[in-house]
Amino acid sequence: MKQEWLEGHHARKRFGQNFLHDRHWIERIIRGIDPKPGDALIEIGPGQAAISREIIALAGHETAVESIVI
Secondary structure: OOOHHHOOOOOOHHHOOHHHHOHHHHHHHHHHHOOOOOOOOEEEOOOOOHHHHHHHHHHOOOEEEOOOOO
């Protein structure tokens, strides 16, 4: 997988996953993944599906796995 989409981004614990609501970061991540129709894609921890929706729109499908602790 291409890593250019991460260039210039430094993970900051205080931000958690909030950047996934930012359209700019969603688009950069999707460009990095570059999903195509027919790709077999698995997303671990899709959360609120910000990335999932984009992947499905481009690839047609994805398998998402979410862990829920009870």
